[in-house]
Amino acid sequence: MTLAVVTGASRGIGRATALELAHRGLELALVGRASPEQNETVELARRRGSPFVRAFACDLADAVATERVANELAALGPTDVLVNNAGIAPRVEVEATATAVWEETLLVNLTAPFLLTRALLPGMRREGKGRIVFVGSISSTLGTARQTAYVASKWGIVGFMKSLAEELKDSGVVTLAVLPGSTSTRMLEGSGFEARMSAEDVARTIVHFSLDAPAAHAGGVIEMFGV
Numbered sequence: 001m002t003l004a005v006v007t008g009a010s011r012g013i014g015r016a017t018a019l020e021l022a023h024r025g026l027e028l029a030l031v032g033r034a035s036p037e038q039n040e041t042v043e044l045a046r047r048r049g050s051p052f053v054r055a056f057a058c059d060l061a062d063a064v065a066t067e068r069v070a071n072e073l074a075a076l077g078p079t080d081v082l083v084n085n086a087g088i089a090p091r092v093e094v095e096a097t098a099t100a101v102w103e104e105t106l107l108v109n110l111t112a113p114f115l116l117t118r119a120l121l122p123g124m125r126r127e128g129k130g131r132i133v134f135v136g137s138i139s140s141t142l143g144t145a146r147q148t149a150y151v152a153s154k155w156g157i158v159g160f161m162k163s164l165a166e167e168l169k170d171s172g173v174v175t176l177a178v179l180p181g182s183t184s185t186r187m188l189e190g191s192g193f194e195a196r197m198s199a200e201d202v203a204r205t206i207v208h209f210s211l212d213a214p215a216a217h218a219g220g221v222i223e224m225f226g227v
Contacts, residue, residue: 003079004210005029005120007060007112008086010037012185013135015044016203017083022050024211029073031056031116032086060086060112061104070119078123078130081210084113084157085135089150089187102149109153114160121173128172131210134161135202138181138223154179158221165219176220178206183226196226 004021008014009030015037018028022045030045032038034057045053058069073079087109090101117132124130139147140154161177168175180202184195205224209217 003027003029003076004081004083005031005073005079005116006083006085007031007116009041010035011041012187013180013183013199013202013206014083014085015041016199017085017206018045019048020200020203020207021081021210022046022048022053024207025049025051026081027052029054029056029076029079031058031060031069031073033057033059061107063107063111063115066112066115067119070116073116074119074123078127079120080130082116082120082130082132083135083206083210084116084133085206086112087135087137087150087153087187089147091146091190093146094148097149105149106153106156109150110156110160113157117164124173125171130173132161132164132173132175133206133210134158134175134177135206136161136177136179136221138179138225140177140179140221141223161221162219168218172215174215174218176209176217176222178202178209178222178224180205180224181226197224201226 004026006018009018028050042053042055056069058065134157136157137154139151140158164175182193182196184198
């Protein structure tokens with residue numbers, strides 16, 4: 001079984017990535033909140049050629065639920081590809097940011113990737129192979145007003161990936177980050193930024209680095225500014 005785990009696959013970059021992986025014949029485990037959109041992604045992935053697609057319902061803002069699902073995934077057997085994609089981006093000034101909003105953003109964008117990676121990494125190490133791709137953002141490299149929680153989490157994901165890459169040297173497991181800029185997704189709506197790329201552009205990049213790119217890219221940060 002060649003298994004890819006993708007979070008946040010109900011729409012946008014996550015859905016496009018799941019469908020691209022399905023087209024490449026991978027079996028899929030899709031992690032995210034139960035929704036009609038998630039069910040639609042499952043059906044679309046099956047039509048695109050994936051031999052096995054299963055949705056794992058999980059609110060990634062719930063660390064206990066995320067850890068439980070992560071352990072379920074680990075029990076399936078070694079994961080070949082993990083795409084930590086799910087994210088939320090509240091837009092509010094710092095002094096108006098509720099503690100609960102800050103915490104939820106970090107739970108979804110940073111803690112959930114940590115929990116999934118921690119659970120699936122032992123199987124990858126045993127096999128001596130696997131790819132872990134973190135979907136960051138150009139916001140991982142700069143600041144944006146009214147998006148402090150989101151930006152902090154995306155800077156954090158790059159720091160986590162870089163440190164993980166040091167731990168994975170000579171293990172055969174590769175980790176890296178893809179940082180898309182303004183992408184034509186629902187998340188961009190209301191941001192004031194013009195879309196410079198499609199979700200499919202980002203998905204093809206993620207899949208390239210998940211399956212085809214040389215392992216020499218380990219620890220790399222792939223920035224996408226668009227055209």
